[in-house]
Amino acid sequence: MNRKQALRNLQDIAMVLEARDVQFWLTDGTLLGLVRDNHLLPHDTDTDMGLWSDSFDPDVLIDLVNRGFIIERFFGVPADGFEITLKRKSIHTDLFFFYSFEACVYHSAYFRLDPRHGDAERLDYRYRTINIGTRSFRGQVWNVPEPVEFYLEQKYGCDWRSKRVDWDYALSPPNVVHTGQRIAYSSSSPSLQQVLSLFDKTE
Numbered sequence: 001m002n003r004k005q006a007l008r009n010l011q012d013i014a015m016v017l018e019a020r021d022v023q024f025w026l027t028d029g030t031l032l033g034l035v036r037d038n039h040l041l042p043h044d045t046d047t048d049m050g051l052w053s054d055s056f057d058p059d060v061l062i063d064l065v066n067r068g069f070i071i072e073r074f075f076g077v078p079a080d081g082f083e084i085t086l087k088r089k090s091i092h093t094d095l096f097f098f099y100s101f102e103a104c105v106y107h108s109a110y111f112r113l114d115p116r117h118g119d120a121e122r123l124d125y126r127y128r129t130i131n132i133g134t135r136s137f138r139g140q141v142w143n144v145p146e147p148v149e150f151y152l153e154q155k156y157g158c159d160w161r162s163k164r165v166d167w168d169y170a171l172s173p174p175n176v177v178h179t180g181q182r183i184a185y186s187s188s189s190p191s192l193q194q195v196l197s198l199f200d201k202t203e
Contacts, residue, residue: 081108
């Protein structure tokens with residue numbers, strides 16, 4: 001992954017989200033790399049952002065497409081478990097939609113994709129309540145979940161500062177919940193109108 005281009009993509013996505021008053025933050029491997037190493041992880045193949053589902057404005061997608069992003073794929077529905085993968089200049093960015101659940105918040109992610117049936121296994125990742133703060137990395141101010149160290153501990157364990165070669169992005173996090181569900185996912189590069197129609201149905 002071209003880390004310079006990946007950061008540029010993140011900056012443009014962040015600018016669009018801010019302009020639409022969407023509450024968002026860096027998450028997962030992107031957050032881990034910037035906090036621990038002050039750079040994106042060299043072995044990462046994509047970047048990650050979290051956002052509050054109830055703050056999302058679908059017009060964000062129009063703005064991003066106008067900036068050269070492609071909607072590569074989506075999983076779930078906006079009301080629950082939604083995830084969108086964007087792509088620009090061969091760099092992928094996952095947008096994880098966060099939801100409240102009892103005394104925690106969660107987002108979903110999907111693995112073990114079955115192209116024959118067009119579905120994937122859903123996993124949920126649960127956190128304590130998230131507050132959004134800011135930190136400066138590589139000359140840029142970014143939104144981060146606070147307290148950021150505790151957030152990383154929930155996802156990567158108490159030893160999150162140590163590099164692990166045996167880490168499985170889907171199954172290793174201590175906050176993973178196996179839902180037992182298989183959820184249909186979109187075809188590759190769905191149309192903008194197809195994605196926007198999902199939000200029309202939830203209004």
